[in-house]
Amino acid sequence: MSKDILKVAGYEFSSRLIIGTGKYKDYAQNAAALEASGADMVTVAVRRVNISNPDEPMLVDFIDPKKVTYLPNTAGCFTGEDAVRTLRLAKEAGGWNLVKLEVLSDPKHLYPDMEETMRAADLLIKDGFDVMVYCSDDPVFARKLEELGCAAIMPLGAPIGSGLGIQNPVNIRLIVEQSKVPVIVDAGVGTASDAAIAMELGCDGVLMNTAIAEAKDPIQMAVAMKHAVIAGREAYLAGRMPRKKYADPSSPLAGLI
């Protein structure tokens, strides 16, 4: 089998698992989970430095941006202008062109504001960014985002941090079938089988944070997710057997004594 790699906007990644860096006990645990997961891309947030404590631990001291791709997000931004401002700063801080756009709406469900997401994506693309976009699992919006020039479509599997798994496999599948850019399920994964399901549906990758960070043992869960993404991907490539309505014996009926 030729090497199966994830390609986004010309960048290549050996792992199809992307992990977040939020909600961990500390950055050391985060770094250990990253190592265990085999991921080579992490999402990061952009925030003000704590001026009163310049010696506070910094993420870059634990996860080396030279070895692992930082994917800066726009979490907390509610307008396109905020997103552009944030990501320009991120680029200057050592990020690069590849970014994760998320424009959220209501804190109760953290569903993306698709109208503003579309506007922000347009602004960012015109500003030269390669935009991986967090979006609803609506195939119509997914197509519009791709037509705008987004580098990857990242529909939610379930609300952010909910761990409910892939709630709408029909839509995810539709998005996968119509998209020419990578489709990465972002948000909603709770456990390994959820990640495998996303990959079996034909997704190009899975992005998760809470499923690993809030597991009882984040390191072990990171290992589980690594295997789940590989298993799901290989099952998708292998092509599953057809579903049948009735049993079909595995041992031949001919030649019975």
Next chain:
Amino acid sequence: MFLIINGDDYVDLPTPLSVAGLLTHLGLPEKKIAVERNLEIVPKSIFKDTMLTDGDRLEIIHFIGGG
């Protein structure tokens, strides 16, 4: 010098002061942060040459954990 940094007022800062000088004064590592001055990004390459003026609004950011 008087500056507004990350939304807070800072008075009695030394004068003259460059962006690089301010970062040294605050004990912040240049490599790990980015600076915005009055809504415009200050490239790292000109930190030393960018002189601050009274009332400048600065944002100093870095990467933290996020999803």
